[in-house]
Amino acid sequence: MPTISINEHEVEAREGETVLDACERHGVRIPTLCHLKHLTPTGACRLCVVEVEGQRALVPSCAWPVADGMKVRTHSARAIEARRVVVELLLANHPDECLYCNRNTDCDLRGLAAELGVQGRRFFGAKLERKKDAGSPAIIRDPAKCILCGRCVRVCEEVQGVGCLDFIGRGSATTVGPALDQGLNVSSCVNCGQCLLVCPTGALSEHTATPTVLAALADPERTVVVQHAPAVALTLGEEFGLKPGADVAGLLNAALRRLGFARVYETAFAADLTVMEEASELVKRLREDGPLPMFTSCSPGWIKYVEQSYPEYIPNLSTCKSPQMMLGALLKSPRAAMAGLDPGRLFSVSIMPCVAKKFEAARPELHTEGVPDVDAVLTTRELVGLLRQRGLDLARLAPEPADDPFGTRSTAGRLFAGSGGVMESALRTAHWLLTGQEPPELRVQAVRAGDGVRECRVLVAGLELGAAVVSGLGQAKALLAQVRAGRRDLHFIEVMTCPGGCLNGGGQVRAASAESLRARQQALYALDRDGALRTAHGNESIRRLYDEFLGAPLGEASHRYLHTHYAPREVVR
Amino acid sequence: MSLQQLTMNEADTARVEAVLARWPGAQRDALIPILQEVQEHCGYLPREAMLRISRHLDLPASKVFGVATFYNQFRFQAPGRHRIQVCRGTACHVKGSAAVLEALCRHLKIRPGQTTRDGMFSLEVVACIGACGLAPVIAVDGEFHAGVTPDAVAGILARCGEPEVRHA
Numbered sequence: 001m002p003t004i005s006i007n008e009h010e011v012e013a014r015e016g017e018t019v020l021d022a023c024e025r026h027g028v029r030i031p032t033l034c035h036l037k038h039l040t041p042t043g044a045c046r047l048c049v050v051e052v053e054g055q056r057a058l059v060p061s062c063a064w065p066v067a068d069g070m071k072v073r074t075h076s077a078r079a080i081e082a083r084r085v086v087v088e089l090l091l092a093n094h095p096d097e098c099l100y101c102n103r104n105t106d107c108d109l110r111g112l113a114a115e116l117g118v119q120g121r122r123f124f125g126a127k128l129e130r131k132k133d134a135g136s137p138a139i140i141r142d143p144a145k146c147i148l149c150g151r152c153v154r155v156c157e158e159v160q161g162v163g164c165l166d167f168i169g170r171g172s173a174t175t176v177g178p179a180l181d182q183g184l185n186v187s188s189c190v191n192c193g194q195c196l197l198v199c200p201t202g203a204l205s206e207h208t209a210t211p212t213v214l215a216a217l218a219d220p221e222r223t224v225v226v227q228h229a230p231a232v233a234l235t236l237g238e239e240f241g242l243k244p245g246a247d248v249a250g251l252l253n254a255a256l257r258r259l260g261f262a263r264v265y266e267t268a269f270a271a272d273l274t275v276m277e278e279a280s281e282l283v284k285r286l287r288e289d290g291p292l293p294m295f296t297s298c299s300p301g302w303i304k305y306v307e308q309s310y311p312e313y314i315p316n317l318s319t320c321k322s323p324q325m326m327l328g329a330l331l332k333s334p335r336a337a338m339a340g341l342d343p344g345r346l347f348s349v350s351i352m353p354c355v356a357k358k359f360e361a362a363r364p365e366l367h368t369e370g371v372p373d374v375d376a377v378l379t380t381r382e383l384v385g386l387l388r389q390r391g392l393d394l395a396r397l398a399p400e401p402a403d404d405p406f407g408t409r410s411t412a413g414r415l416f417a418g419s420g421g422v423m424e425s426a427l428r429t430a431h432w433l434l435t436g437q438e439p440p441e442l443r444v445q446a447v448r449a450g451d452g453v454r455e456c457r458v459l460v461a462g463l464e465l466g467a468a469v470v471s472g473l474g475q476a477k478a479l480l481a482q483v484r485a486g487r488r489d490l491h492f493i494e495v496m497t498c499p500g501g502c503l504n505g506g507g508q509v510r511a512a513s514a515e516s517l518r519a520r521q522q523a524l525y526a527l528d529r530d531g532a533l534r535t536a537h538g539n540e541s542i543r544r545l546y547d548e549f550l551g552a553p554l555g556e557a558s559h560r561y562l563h564t565h566y567a568p569r570e571v572v573r
Numbered sequence: 574m575s576l577q578q579l580t581m582n583e584a585d586t587a588r589v590e591a592v593l594a595r596w597p598g599a600q601r602d603a604l605i606p607i608l609q610e611v612q613e614h615c616g617y618l619p620r621e622a623m624l625r626i627s628r629h630l631d632l633p634a635s636k637v638f639g640v641a642t643f644y645n646q647f648r649f650q651a652p653g654r655h656r657i658q659v660c661r662g663t664a665c666h667v668k669g670s671a672a673v674l675e676a677l678c679r680h681l682k683i684r685p686g687q688t689t690r691d692g693m694f695s696l697e698v699v700a701c702i703g704a705c706g707l708a709p710v711i712a713v714d715g716e717f718h719a720g721v722t723p724d725a726v727a728g729i730l731a732r733c734g735e736p737e738v739r740h741a
Contacts, residue, residue, distance in 0.1 A: 162633070168639055170643045177635075
């Protein structure tokens with residue numbers, strides 16, 4: 001094992017690791033801008049430069065492998081001055097709009113400028129003049145604020161396998177954008193928002209719905225209802241000083257009522273409904289010869305990806321709407337009138353860990369007679385802003401239940417928050433549908449959160465079911481290649497667009513560490529383990545909904561409100 | 574601009590297909606030579622050609638566009654009937670080529686790398702044309718014009734508009 005010296009202290013390094021990683025493991029923090037853990041280092045921003053004895057120039061620590069006997073000085077006057085100049089140069093052509101920027105309080109560039117003691121302007125460059133790209137319903141691109149770090153480019157290509165973005169042009173005229181420098185709305189962008197999570201500045205942000213929601217809340221003619229996704233309740237607490245993974249579903253119900261929402265629902269109820277429909281659809285496809293494998297359809301990024309890149313697999317997508325859209329449709333159906341709501345006055349808001357949900361809600365296929373089933377979608381980040389604006393501290397409220405008749409949800413519905421959750425919940429109910437009995441073991445460990453593709457074989461009523469779970473479109477692409485090449489042993493495949501599923505969704509609070517993501521996952525499994533109601537088919541509210549309104553899964557009313565269809569989509573790619 | 578507005582004429586489509594037919598099973602390392610061949614045959618890189626190349630190489634179109642826009646050698650508009658090259662080498666710069674270029678842009682209402690709407694002129698900037706003694710120099714369809722002043726630009730352009738027979 002190589003021994004290196006960091007700032008005069010001898011430490012053990014690992015074979016093949018970079019100077020940056022070695023420093024981080026030993027508690028020495030070197031600032032970075034373009035660096036992304038586990039992805040190809042580019043050494044582009046030069047912020048992580050350090051002095052290495054024997055090297056004439058400063059070296060980028062993110063791309064410099066350790067060697068035995070190496071002597072590194074991370075915070076010499078020379079290194080710090082170089083970093084400061086890098087930041088000053090980046091600021092030279094950067095818009096002076098910080099006060100009005102959506103990243104006002106959490107901009108990496110601004111943070112580094114403060115940390116490095118940039119107090120004034122030494123370099124006066126022409127400001128970048130670039131048009132904003134606001135045509136996408138989900139993501140706004142403001143290339144004037146782009147510092148060309150390339151993080152979005154790498155995440156889009158290396159993690160998601162989409163490659164929507166790349167550098168365009170060269171030198172000082174370079175920009176980052178989609179093919180042919182067109183708008184995101186006609187590009188191959190799937191709206192996953194993973195790029196928003198890594199963008200260090202305000203160059204990429206969600207298309208905000210906050211003003212629309214505030215206007216609706218202030219309108220006495222409107223009844224504003226809200227649903228919140230299971231992954232939101234497991235991440236929001238972190239922003240209010242609670243430990244990662246703290247379950248704030250009850251607190252959030254209370255907070256949303258204080259914001260003025262007339263009814264508060266948990267999307268997990270609709271996830272239970274999705275399980276009923278999707279498990280029934282799976283059983284039907286198994287009995288009636290396909291098309292198989294069936295793919296889950298909860299993740300709108302994945303749906304768009306299939307439509308534009310693999311249209312031949314559209315028949316394999318489950319026809320089930322996502323839980324968000326199922327609840328949206330129910331809230332504007334006659335069933336809502338039973339709950340004392342007037343569909344004509346209803347304004348339906350959802351809070352999602354996702355920016356693609358904004359795109360999904362805007363899809364014409366998911367409108368009923370021209371009226372959107374969900375009127376506005378807020379991300380977890382936008383919700384945080386709204387709660388702060390109204391001075392609500394989540395930690396100081398008392399938990400409240402969601403509203404009936406959609407108030408009760410099982411922990412199966414809540415499992416949708418993490419990768420593997422849809423599969424696990426659907427397998428529980430599929431077992432019950434096929435055998436009329438509860439599965440001997442509810443937990444399906446093989447598909448639970450982990451790296452890479454998780455597969456398992458389940459034997460139910462003489463049928464052997466092959467199930468696979470992937471998250472991150474890069475992984476989905478690899479699995480799809482196997483299916484395309486003739487793999488026939490898989491019947492049901494869950495795909496979540498974001499790596500790790502919605503707990504790590506593109507609409508979540510930024511800068512989640514690997515530890516907090518793990519804590520979120522563990523909390524999810526703990527609340528399922530301790531849950532009193534763990535299956536969708538055991539949910540009394542779901543049963544009542546079928547008895548009183550929908551009839552049976554896959555029935556006529558279900559088809560009208562809960563199912564949809566997709567079509568090939570032409571994009572610039 | 575929507576996808577429907579992308580139109581490549583039939584002749585260019587055939588040219589692109591002919592180039593790609595010479596590169597069966599090509600990988601991403603063939604991108605630059607393919608772009609060069611397409612430009613050689615079409616005179617520029619039509620937008621649809623780049624999308625077609627991306628499908629051929631199974632590469633995201635953003636990568637093809639990224640590479641194509643990185644290199645100065647690639648053009649993104651069909652060349653005009655008359656090709657104007659402005660030398661921006663050191664000698665020409667000293668003798669006022671910036672003002673000459675500016676005058677050309679103003680008269681033609683285009684920027685370097687573009688073609689006028691009527692398809693008559695395309696404007697390019699070259700690093701050094703190798704005729705420093707004639708500075709500032711521009712070339713129109715390969716013919717050099719020496720000691721050009723901004724005032725002379727209008728006359729040079731006007732003569733290009735005259736019937737071709739004059740040159741015959």
